[in-house]
Amino acid sequence: GGRATARTLAGPPAAADLLARAAALAATLPVTPAIAFIRVGDDPASESYVRGKAKKAAELGLDSRVHALPADTTQADLHALIGTLNADPGVHGVLLQLPLPGHLNADAALTCIDPRKDVDGLHPVSAGLLWQGQPGLRPCTPAGVMALLDHYRIPVAGQHAVIVGRSALVGRPLAGLLLNADATVTVAHRATPDLGAVTRRADLLIVAAGQAHLITPDMVRPGATVIDVGINRVPGQDGARASLTGDVHPDVAGVAGALTPVPGGVGPMTVAQLMMNTVQAAAQQTPADRRNGASGDVPR
Ligand code: NAD
Numbered sequence: 001g002g003r004a005t006a007r008t009l010a011g012p013p014a015a016a017d018l019l020a021r022a023a024a025l026a027a028t029l030p031v032t033p034a035i036a037f038i039r040v041g042d043d044p045a046s047e048s049y050v051r052g053k054a055k056k057a058a059e060l061g062l063d064s065r066v067h068a069l070p071a072d073t074t075q076a077d078l079h080a081l082i083g084t085l086n087a088d089p090g091v092h093g094v095l096l097q098l099p100l101p102g103h104l105n106a107d108a109a110l111t112c113i114d115p116r117k118d119v120d121g122l123h124p125v126s127a128g129l130l131w132q133g134q135p136g137l138r139p140c141t142p143a144g145v146m147a148l149l150d151h152y153r154i155p156v157a158g159q160h161a162v163i164v165g166r167s168a169l170v171g172r173p174l175a176g177l178l179l180n181a182d183a184t185v186t187v188a189h190r191a192t193p194d195l196g197a198v199t200r201r202a203d204l205l206i207v208a209a210g211q212a213h214l215i216t217p218d219m220v221r222p223g224a225t226v227i228d229v230g231i232n233r234v235p236g237q238d239g240a241r242a243s244l245t246g247d248v249h250p251d252v253a254g255v256a257g258a259l260t261p262v263p264g265g266v267g268p269m270t271v272a273q274l275m276m277n278t279v280q281a282a283a284q285q286t287p288a289d290r291r292n293g294a295s296g297d298v299p300r
Contacts, residue, residue, distance in 0.1 A: 015144075029282055035278045119281055140273040141269070146181065149225075161206065232246065
């Protein structure tokens with residue numbers, strides 16, 4: 001008999017839609033939105049992430065610059081650079097690429113960023129505004145998930161959303177965004193007993209655990225929408241190249257109603273949302289009388 005296959009929620013068309021909206025907002029501004037990246041040390045993954053983000057900014061016609069600091073940078077030097085960028089009216093967004101070398105305190109550095117320039121949405125003020133349901137800059141991956149759901153017209157209001165993972169980067173802010181969008185929200189994590197009993201209750205299951213194939217078909221309600229945020233590197237076998245896989249087992253496609261692929265699902269949304277955040281930050285920092293119609297209000 002035929003096996004049901006979930007609708008694929010591809011990231012690239014949804015990301016293109018978000019980038020087009022960012023470009024349209026940028027076109028209403030009297031300034032070119034500008035983002036400054038700070039990277040510390042020589043972690044190759046961080047280097048490649050920053051390169052990708054800067055490339056996307058250039059494609060969109062935004063200004064960007066990269067401050068690559070040596071691995072032995074002190075906390076004081078890092079804070080001094082952030083202070084300089086905060087005070088520079090030509091910079092609208094400041095992004096500190098994580099992780100930092102072990103001797104540096106990321107939370108302390110993130111807290112130094114001017115919240116108006118906090119395009120990664122990780123400053124405690126941004127987190128507080130999110131949880132109060134007030135406008136503000138939102139973390140890129142969770143906001144990107146919301147944009148993906150919106151693009152594919154997946155209902156959120158009144159749905160039971162279950163999130164697996166409670167990190168400050170993904171799980172927690174996503175819970176706030178889903179609450180603000182009128183979902184009923186459950187957050188599961190490493191200490192949740194019988195994870196499947198919780199995930200089976202989800203109309204909307206969003207997984208950000210960083211555990212390859214954690215979610216198996218028996219853990220998913222038939223017809224549920226499943227969003228796979230996980231990116232796990234699996235070593236290649238028998239000389240094959242290493243590959244990327246999500247937190248959701250591929251067989252879940254036989255049970256779910258809709259499913260994001262990995263790669264090519266949530267990943268492209270994160271970078272697109274960063275561009276939108278940068279344009280929104282620039283709009284907020286541009287006096288209203290110099291703007292060309294658009295309010296530049298940061299949406300909820
Ligand atoms: P993290 O390690 O900070 O947090 C993982 C969370 O998952 C924790 O709260 C933990 O309690 C929970 N968890 C771990 N194992 C679990 C288990 N067996 N059962 C239930 N809960 C479990 O990770 P993170 O930064 O939130 O990232 C999560 C995943 O998302 C990673 O694979 C990461 O690479 C990926 N990610 C993707 C993007 C993107 O752009 N697509 C962006 C950020 C993170």
